[in-house]
Amino acid sequence: METARDKAAKDGPQDEFSIVRHRAKRVDAVEKVTGRAKFGADLYFDGMLHARMLRARFPHARIIRIDASEARKVPGVVAVITHEDIPGARTFGPVKRDMPVLAFDKTRYLGDGVAMIVATSLEAADKALELVRVEYDELPAVFSPEEALAEGAPVLHDHAPGNIVNHHKVRKGDVDAGFAASDVVTEREYRTQFIEHAYIEPEAAVAVPNPGEGSVTVYGSIQNPFTARRVVAEVLGVSLNKVRVIQCAMGGSFGGKDDIMSCMCARVALAALKTGRPVKMVNTREESIVEGYKRHPYVLKYKVGATRDGKLQAMEIRILADGGAYASMTPFVTWRSVVQATGPYEVPNVKTDVYGVYTNNTYAGAMRGFGSPQIIFAHESLMDELAAELGMDPLDLRLKNGFRPGSVTATGQALDDHAVSLVEVMQKAADAIGYREKRKAYSEAARRAGTKKVRGVGLAASYRGVSLGGEGVDATGAIVSVQQDGSVYVYAGLAENGQGLRTIFSQIAAEELGCNLEDVVFMDTDTSLIPDGGPTVASRSTTMGGNAVRDAARKVRETLLAVAGEMLGTSCEALKASGGRIFVDGDPGRSLSFGEVARAAYNRGELMAAFGWYKGPKVWWDEEHGQGRAYFTYVYGCQAAEVEVDTETGKVRVLKVAAAHDVGRAINPATVEGQIYGGVAMGMGYGLLEEVEMARGVTRTRNFDEYLIATSMDVPEVIPIVVENPDPYGPYGAKTIGEPTCELLAPAIANAVCHATGRRIRELPLDLEKVLLGRSLKAARGKRGSEQA
């Protein structure tokens, strides 16, 4: 079955690469289409027990007593586990250790786990859950950052008396002088909502006790096996080498299977060691949505000043992020926000303050985009609003102020060592959607009275720091091991989350070794097999992990080429390795198969495995002055949307999206496009459909009947535009694609809706009532319409 695409893949591209830059098939596709791939919930072990959680009854309460005596009597119940059973650390957290594995002093949101039932059947566990008696002393609670920061507000954590998780700032120039020099000063407030990762696979973990004392192996849908291992070891009070974490196939993560999985792993590990039997826990969808962390809702106040000709002079920004009950990744999420808050524009004077705030809502943490979708919604809405005030076209305003080579960011970083392609991506997206013509045509159409359905176009642009930046240590490793028959293992510290990491890393290994892609097997990420390479986050896999794989593979190739050189009677410099053969460059007749060389190398006692390591280029951050080289490189993206608004219902249909992203180099164009299609669908959900409604800490949208994600009927036509400006740091020039794809569409839609209707909506999502009435009727904004007094 050869499709046109397949043919194109075989024929081109005509360059120096044989495997990277090609549309290679995913290496994990066969197991996934046959149903053989094993996800966390698919694992079974002899004598396995089932665990279920009892969760908090109040969003903020002191725990007086937990009485499980009746629950323990239920036939089939093997153990009821509470905080008293924890031998090691009772709390964990990536930045602040503020989250309990099992609540001990207080509950701070309704997802807190209070007791765990371990039983031979789920039925027995469910029955026992109802019999655990917990005595609470309910405490006053706060459900928005504004409430949490008010004078005399209830305090969630003793270490944070003002409920502030963190405060990040950026200071550049003199904003007062900047506003004084401006002809137009515009102030606006924008708001974003809680949203859910909504991976289709709910969280699952299984712990199996090992024969060694206090040792356990944990399997599951774990985004970051090394993070989970650390938490498990700390909670059990054992050393890291007693805990082995093995990642199963991941049914989606999008940043969402980090803290929650560390916690679930620690819980099942506790239960496994307590009972001496394998223990499995699988969240229901409802549990997943109640317990799982969300994308932070932001309140964003922007003040911008510009001269009459549209040159930006100053921006003053103040942002409150609802971090919910625990710090989780809030300090890092809000750090990305503070760095990128002004958008991809030259602004000489900047003052930005971002506060992460504790509330008794579900906690917020890492989610694809990681602090960028919120600020991009604000600054890209603002650019259109400013353009309207100046009487300029929004694209022209962006082109006038957008980053160019050598531009200096708000944090004082000169963009001088990579291709600054903002103008290129904006023009490509605008051209593909027909921005200029439609901007004019639809405005004229809208002036014609009596049109029920109106159309508009809008766009949004961003720059995005690649990898962790100033967040912390940025290094990772990989092992490439060639077997005597020429087959290859690749191990990496970073993990497949569904995005295609196994395929990309396998392609890189095969490219460097010169073997065939089919000869590479990518091993499950297992903490006992490879050094800790940090988390699979921040779209860092291709750049960081790809470099590590390349490093390892190159070392092995050197060995193999030396052997092949001896066999062919030539120097290894004269050799090339490609397509499963090692041959004399320019004389392909003198060649050996990859397998022959591997066998010979094995027989000569050569080491055919190597460890590769890559440490990211230096970055620095001055927290005090809010300046620094925040990230070592950046990507640029622009998405343009064409919408149709039904002015009688408020229904917005996205007709078409053009998504232009500079990825540096596409290691696999097909998976890059997959990221774009998927990110666009997620971005559309953020803009139009999705909101986790929380009313006084109670999650109302608990399953997919109420929490709406885009279906096949909702997604627009998408034009993916892959722009390639090779980066000096990434492998083959590759940068990143996962996150930028989902951060742009919501503001592009808001701008298009405003173009169509003349109505500016400053709060996400753009649901029917906001488009039609200009305000929300949702519970999360207080009470439902019918409940409003």
Add this chain to the structure above:
Amino acid sequence: MREVGPGARTTISFKVNGGAVEVDVSAEDRLIDVLREGLRLTGTKEGCGIGECGACTVLLDGKPVNSCLVPALQVEGREVETVEGLAKDGRLHPLQEAFIEHTAVQCGFCTPGMLMSAAALLRENPNPTREDITRAISGNLCRCTGYHQIISAIEDAARTMKAWGPVASGAGTSEPPGAPVVSEASRREIHSRNSAD
């Protein structure tokens, strides 16, 4: 459907991927429990438990159903097809081939249900338009792919199947891989989503 009270157990017989099976079930058991816990056909996934996400889609007498909404007792005497039965004689189904070809798989969790919805469509309508396909999978949520590559894959598979003739003509044609062997040995008791005691 048999009359069974809460908690009571009974044995039901039905066909899975062409092979006959007998399983002990309770009135509370759902078809997905029988497949996953009882028969260890874990290719069928549970994503929501309320029939919204479609990850548990299987074919019941050739029609797509959410197996989380079907009481196990209703399956007595009927035919169930799961993703494990799509490939036949060691050969992938054209839909499976096309999903691989078009990079229509990312995390893979929605894939089995998506494939079953597509298989049902192509059986009913061998010449679907893109709109037909879009509608046929609208009950299958996917968070990774944005659906485009999936729709293209199904279009492509439809073309292939037309060119090659009816490859997947329905259940019970032969003994497909993935079908549990019919024997007392394979008969497992299902303690409703519970495998230990």
